[in-house]
Amino acid sequence: xxxxxxxxxxxxxxxxxxxxxxxxxxxxxxxxxxxxxxxxxxxxxxxxxxxxxxxxxxxxxxxxxxxxxxxxxxxxxxxxxxxxxxxxxxxxxxxxxxxxxxxxxxxxxxxxxxxxxxxxxxxxxxxxxxxxxxxxxxxxxxxxxxxxxxxxxxxxxxxxxxxxxxxxxxxxxxxxxxxxxxxxxxxxxxxxxxxxxxxxxxxxxxxxxxxxxxxxxxxxxxxxxxxxxxxxxxxxxxxxxxxxxxxxxxxxxxxxxxxxxxxxxxxxxxxxxxxxxxxxxxxxxxxxxxxxxxxxxxxxxxxxxxxxxxxxxxxxxxxxxxxxx
Amino acid sequence: xxxxxxxxxxxxxxxxxxxxxxxxxxxxxxxxxxxxxxxxxxxxxxxxxxxxxxxxxxxxxxxxxxxxxxxxxxxxxxxxxxxxxxxxxxxxxxxxxxxxxxxxxxxxxxxxxxxxxxxxxxxxxxxxxxxxxxxxxxxxxxxxxxxxxxxxxxxxxxxxxxxxxxxxxxxxxxxxxxxxxxxxxxxxxxxxxxxxxxxxxxxxxxxxxxxxxxxxxxxxxxxxxxxxxxxxxxxxxxxxxxxxxxxxxxxxxxxxxxxxxxxxxxxxxxxxxxxxxxxxxxxxxxxxx
Numbered sequence: 001x002x003x004x005x006x007x008x009x010x011x012x013x014x015x016x017x018x019x020x021x022x023x024x025x026x027x028x029x030x031x032x033x034x035x036x037x038x039x040x041x042x043x044x045x046x047x048x049x050x051x052x053x054x055x056x057x058x059x060x061x062x063x064x065x066x067x068x069x070x071x072x073x074x075x076x077x078x079x080x081x082x083x084x085x086x087x088x089x090x091x092x093x094x095x096x097x098x099x100x101x102x103x104x105x106x107x108x109x110x111x112x113x114x115x116x117x118x119x120x121x122x123x124x125x126x127x128x129x130x131x132x133x134x135x136x137x138x139x140x141x142x143x144x145x146x147x148x149x150x151x152x153x154x155x156x157x158x159x160x161x162x163x164x165x166x167x168x169x170x171x172x173x174x175x176x177x178x179x180x181x182x183x184x185x186x187x188x189x190x191x192x193x194x195x196x197x198x199x200x201x202x203x204x205x206x207x208x209x210x211x212x213x214x215x216x217x218x219x220x221x222x223x224x225x226x227x228x229x230x231x232x233x234x235x236x237x238x239x240x241x242x243x244x245x246x247x248x249x250x251x252x253x254x255x256x257x258x259x260x261x262x263x264x265x266x267x268x269x270x271x272x273x274x275x276x277x278x279x280x281x282x283x284x285x286x287x288x289x290x291x292x293x294x295x296x297x298x299x300x301x302x303x304x305x306x307x308x309x310x311x312x313x314x315x316x317x318x319x320x321x322x323x324x325x
Numbered sequence: 326x327x328x329x330x331x332x333x334x335x336x337x338x339x340x341x342x343x344x345x346x347x348x349x350x351x352x353x354x355x356x357x358x359x360x361x362x363x364x365x366x367x368x369x370x371x372x373x374x375x376x377x378x379x380x381x382x383x384x385x386x387x388x389x390x391x392x393x394x395x396x397x398x399x400x401x402x403x404x405x406x407x408x409x410x411x412x413x414x415x416x417x418x419x420x421x422x423x424x425x426x427x428x429x430x431x432x433x434x435x436x437x438x439x440x441x442x443x444x445x446x447x448x449x450x451x452x453x454x455x456x457x458x459x460x461x462x463x464x465x466x467x468x469x470x471x472x473x474x475x476x477x478x479x480x481x482x483x484x485x486x487x488x489x490x491x492x493x494x495x496x497x498x499x500x501x502x503x504x505x506x507x508x509x510x511x512x513x514x515x516x517x518x519x520x521x522x523x524x525x526x527x528x529x530x531x532x533x534x535x536x537x538x539x540x541x542x543x544x545x546x547x548x549x550x551x552x553x554x555x556x557x558x559x560x561x562x563x564x565x566x567x568x569x570x571x572x573x574x575x576x577x578x579x580x581x582x583x584x585x586x587x588x589x590x591x592x593x594x595x596x597x598x599x600x601x602x603x604x605x606x607x608x609x610x611x612x613x614x
Contacts, residue, residue, distance in 0.1 A: 033428025
């Protein structure tokens, strides 16, 4: 009895070990940040989940408690409306197109700017412009440039490419095109929005890929060259395997970002002409109909779809990595 | 070298320059177009939409004067919007750094119980879409009467930037040599003093890079500005103001182009100024000599 007491007393008197002190310091330092993240991110998201299951309109919310009016009606309404499913399809096409486009263009750019030449520095800096510039400003420039009345693209198309009239790039759902005598329709507005996404975000992919390219040891390529490998072979068998992890990471990041993107589409087309991605629909429900519950339910479904897609992706990749190892 | 290899070599050498020219064209041309239209009278644009130059006779700065003049004098009041944008962005930088620095230091530097899980949590937050946050924040701010307040907007931007900020700074804190901290501890500094007097001054390049990133996100942000401020024109940020005016037909496109230049120039200048400064800051090590 007495011995255990004195041992406990001794332990209290002993100065803390370095590890325990570091543990305490770590908890103390991380606490304020965790608190802020919980208050501004975690709690609001938890509330979104609650709202999605409530019959909530903005006018009622003033007097409403946090809980109550439970319903599954929001989900039934969201999943039951045909507009949601076409919108989800549009979102998928837009996200896949924007991701693939920006990574592909970024890869081409990184390969072209890999070795130094006169003016590479300024060009490299200029290539970051689309990514750095404010989205409202660049979408406005695109709108003006693509305008059928006073846009430069339409005018040059008429002058140099022999177009009969300038197409309304941002407000045409389906444009008839004839190629080699075959007539078919393309979703012009959606393709334009994807082109914008590609243009705005290829610098992001370019930065990542260039950094990785410059870290590839040169002797690998030299050996391949001595063995008589052509440029395309060197790319396929030496560079691409080195770049693959970065490309995979970029695909995930860009897909998540594009899947949830609101401003680019909203600013270019307002969500019209076959470009109504889910994020724009959430905004419409929130501000035009003040239907908070339905907006929350749509945002939640969007997040769940994304989570499932990512889950599939990682499963697929994990099993592939397992086979290769 | 085989003949196939030689032809390919030559083809790609040419292709490389084609690609470089193409890239220069698509990145620089839109911004030249923006600048060009901002110094043209509107009738010159309507008369010849395909022209990529402006004659000395047509050159005008009236567009800039109109866009910057206060609304009370018949202008578009962009000066006030610039002030609003600057206040919100700088506020967001200060608040986010304040919130993110301790956590980034803890996760990047200290070994503590649950540290890795917290680090993963911070990263996971990055994946939550802004639309998920928009609904509750919209409701919450409507309820608290913070709608139409610049402070509210700056707080929202913390949520947008904290995860990335932590991620950017934790890697840097991890590279600050332990020996420097140990020296400070031997000199009798507490952990807090060590961080304030030794670690933070060493981390200035990283703090600046992170601050710049936050500033750019806040300056360019549009969705939350639209959700919270749209009803109060005197609180509009430049991004929101430009979009609201671009939707109407009253203001001519060339005047709005001047507005776009006014919106774009600060953030681009800051970016290029800091890019050099950052690389210089990063190359000067603290542990050597």
